[in-house]
Amino acid sequence: MNKKKYFIQTFGCQMNVYDSERVGYLLEGEGYERAKGPEEADLIFLNTCSVREKPAQKVYSALGRFQGLKKRNPRLLLGVGGCFAQQEGERLLERFSYVDFVVGTKEFPRLQTIVKNLGNFGKRQTAIRLEGRVDPYGSLPLYSPRSKACSFVSIMQGCDNYCTYCVVPFVRGREVSRPSREILEEIRSLASGGVKEVTLLGQNVNSYGQKPGGEIGFVQLLEAVEAISGIERIRFTTSHPKDLSADLAGAFGRLSKLCEHIHLPLQSGSNRILERMNRGYTREEYWEKVQALRRNCPEISITADLMVGFPGEAEEDFAATGEMIERVQFDEFFSFKYSDRPQTQARLFPEKVPEEISQRRLEEIQSLQKKISQQRNKRWEGREVEVLVEGRSKTSAEESTGRNRTRHLVNFPGKNFAEGALVKVQITKALAHSLRGEALPRGDLNVVKKAP
DSSP states (O other), X not given: OOOOEEEEEEOSSHHHHHHHHHHHHHHXXXXXXXXXXXXXXXXXXXXXXOSSHXXXXXXXXXXXXXXXXXXXXXXXXXEEEEHHHHHHTXXXXXXXXXXXXXXXXXXXXXXXXXXXXXXXXXXXEEEOOOTTOOOXXXXXXXXXXXXXXXXXXXXXXXXXXXXXXXXXXXXXXXOEEOOHHHHHHHXXXXXXXXXXXXXXXXTTGGGTTOSTTOOSOHHHHHHHHHTXXXXXXXXXXXXXXXXXXXXXXXXXXXXXXXXXXXXXXXXXXXHHHXXXXXXXXXXXXXXXXXXXXXXXXXXXXXXXXXXXXXXXXXXXXXXXXXHHHHHHOOSEEEEEEOOOOTTOSGGGOSOOOOHHHHHHHHHHHHHHHHHHHHHHHXXXXXXXEEEEEEEEOSXXXXXXXXXXXXXXXXXXXOSOOXXXXXXXXXXXXXXXXXXXXXXXXXXXXXXXXXXX
């Protein structure tokens, strides 16, 4: 008898990628196997994002495409989960008569029951409760990772910061830290399965363990992960600047497995706009954190999120953002145009910036950063780096690809390197968004130590 098949389309952040892995594992527990594409699936699940308008529009587009599949196969189950599902709830069932179920951000453990009920009774269902749902992962079994190279691990859910533009507190709930014993048990399980690198996930990892019920702080958690045998690299995201402590900055200089990279969202270089955003820091304080990180770890790569066109952003505010980009010298950043999000304060702010001005500003900072990235990548030419192989290159089946410790993408000739292998590569060419290199002889594949 052929097994039923599932297909998951993931939108948005790394947290959603992690959630999708868990959803897949739950469906496999119900006898499903992974489909190669939506056309052969018996169940399609959209794991959604609502942080910005664009990902939300992509969800509507995808639902439109899958309507045809549903018409051809009425027994196909179509579900929507994640942040956009949490935000819209029953409205998705009302608008799309062919959607069978909606699952919110803290209701994933109920997925198996929902799928069973649909199979038995066929009644469309919505599960979007936030209140009373503390940790959606605590009740889930450990799972086997698909990747032998790297894996995500959730350490906390939700956010208490209420930035005026951000919908996360309304769709992920208040901050809740997972017990460290559960996190460490999950990471040990991943290590036993061959995973070399873990990325600790949270809306604000710096505040891990600080709320009532917390047992250890974030740096203590990093130290505990450092002690796990088999794990070679540790990363984390996202780190809120206002909560980045001197202790955490110092950890980059003393924890050997903690990779030399931090994602530290700036959002704006203008103090006036940062205050309107309710970010909780100034540009001067952000710069002090950057300096502390580089004092402790000169090699550290710093990436960020930046937003243009926030309501009331004047040309001098935008110029201040450009000045900060020049000063900090980010290795890369993710940039966006502001868009109104439901329930947020900023949607009510007047002085909306015209679309054409926002687009021009976005293009300007992206052009500036492209030059900076190219210049910063140049420093790697001629150097030997440790690359964790993630698979074959997207551009050539004859090449392998992976990332060095500073999270730069590295492509190099050779297709026989196993996923999860640590390879010593000499960088031969720096591009704007990646590095090229040559693998050194196998006798040289020892772990590259941190620069002093």
